Amino acid sequence: MKEHNHSFSRRDFLAMSGTLAAGSILPGKSSSSHESKQDMDPVIDIHQHIFYVGRTDDQLIHHQKTMGVTHTIMLPAGSVQYTQSTHYGRSNGLQAQAGGNKSCFDFAQAHAKEFSFAANEVPDIPDAVKEVEKYLQMGAKMIAEVKFGLSCDSQELQRFYSLAAEYGVPILMHWQYETYNYSFPYFYKMLEKYPKTKFIGHAQTWWANVDKAQQDHPWEMYPNGPVIKGGITDRYLSDYENMYGDLSAGSGLNFFRRDEDFTKDFFTRHQDKLLFGSDCSDLVGEGEACIGAQTIALVRKLMPKGIERKLLYENAKKMFTL
Ligand SMILES: [Zn+2]
Ligand SMILES: [Zn+2]
Numbered sequence: 001m002k003e004h005n006h007s008f009s010r011r012d013f014l015a016m017s018g019t020l021a022a023g024s025i026l027p028g029k030s031s032s033s034h035e036s037k038q039d040m041d042p043v044i045d046i047h048q049h050i051f052y053v054g055r056t057d058d059q060l061i062h063h064q065k066t067m068g069v070t071h072t073i074m075l076p077a078g079s080v081q082y083t084q085s086t087h088y089g090r091s092n093g094l095q096a097q098a099g100g101n102k103s104c105f106d107f108a109q110a111h112a113k114e115f116s117f118a119a120n121e122v123p124d125i126p127d128a129v130k131e132v133e134k135y136l137q138m139g140a141k142m143i144a145e146v147k148f149g150l151s152c153d154s155q156e157l158q159r160f161y162s163l164a165a166e167y168g169v170p171i172l173m174h175w176q177y178e179t180y181n182y183s184f185p186y187f188y189k190m191l192e193k194y195p196k197t198k199f200i201g202h203a204q205t206w207w208a209n210v211d212k213a214q215q216d217h218p219w220e221m222y223p224n225g226p227v228i229k230g231g232i233t234d235r236y237l238s239d240y241e242n243m244y245g246d247l248s249a250g251s252g253l254n255f256f257r258r259d260e261d262f263t264k265d266f267f268t269r270h271q272d273k274l275l276f277g278s279d280c281s282d283l284v285g286e287g288e289a290c291i292g293a294q295t296i297a298l299v300r301k302l303m304p305k306g307i308e309r310k311l312l313y314e315n316a317k318k319m320f321t322l
Pocket of ligand 2: 063278280281282283284285286289290291292293
């Protein structure tokens with residue numbers, strides 16, 4: 001929707017109100033649901049990567065700003081390893097040339113107001129826990145992105161689940177059938193075994209399994225058409241307090257567009273457990289090329305203001321104490 005002429009960008013507004021200190025403007029206090037006010041609302045992106053498919057730091061900063069994101073959590077890859085969990089090297093760098101712990105930490109330190117960082121490591125190397133713990137002690141907001149070729153109940157991943165609970169941070173997992181984090185239908189065993197660990201689900205197998213029919217074709221990554229209620233993901237979100245969802249990536253957007261009536265109901269039912277992430281590698285941060293911008297637009301189109309605020313900002317602010 002085109003904005004009205006009388007609306008001002010936050011920058012214009014700040015420039016005009018010269019007598020006010022910038023800190024006295026509280027963007028989160030916007031109470032109007034008027035379209036033109038949305039530019040002033042804060043948005044937290046819980047899922048971005050550094051050096052993503054060759055993107056520079058300046059391009060990343062520009063992308064996040066254009067998308068309207070006010071705070072971003074940077075998710076590192078593990079170190080370069082040739083183990084079973086990295087598919088003997090194929091999945092290094094999260095299979096997206098993403099940078100590791102030190103790069104994310106240094107970048108977040110240099111831009112502390114707008115960026116935080118997570119901690120990660122290849123789980124099946126001897127010092128994995130030590131490396132993750134080192135960054136948790138330095139202030140990492142979560143363990144992520146856990147995208148490795150291991151069963152979700154493997155001893156290696158269970159060490160990460162314990163560590164997450166110990167440090168009071170969530171763990172974000174990329175679910176992709178027979179590629180990353182195996183045995184999704186049995187994940188409830190981990191949800192029950194680690195009730196103090198907050199798990200955040202993401203990616204193809206996570207979103208496809210909101211649909212009950214996915215169990216008949218678990219290999220499908222981007223299924224289309226109406227969604228049948230009662231899928232595994234929906235049940236995990238309903239039945240387990242410690243299960244959350246990350247809206248990011250093409251898999252999220254594809255799912256939300258499948259069946260908008262279902263999506264509205266889904267967002268309403270799980271409004272306290274869903275968090276916006278972009279996970280897009282484009283350079284523009286707006287329009288058709290940007291998955292994050294389209295996801296934000298879709299949430300705003302489908303949901304009333306109260307739920308929109310929870311999904312794009314409040315749930316993440318609370319979970320990560322930002
Ligand atoms: Zn992912
Ligand atoms: Zn984008």
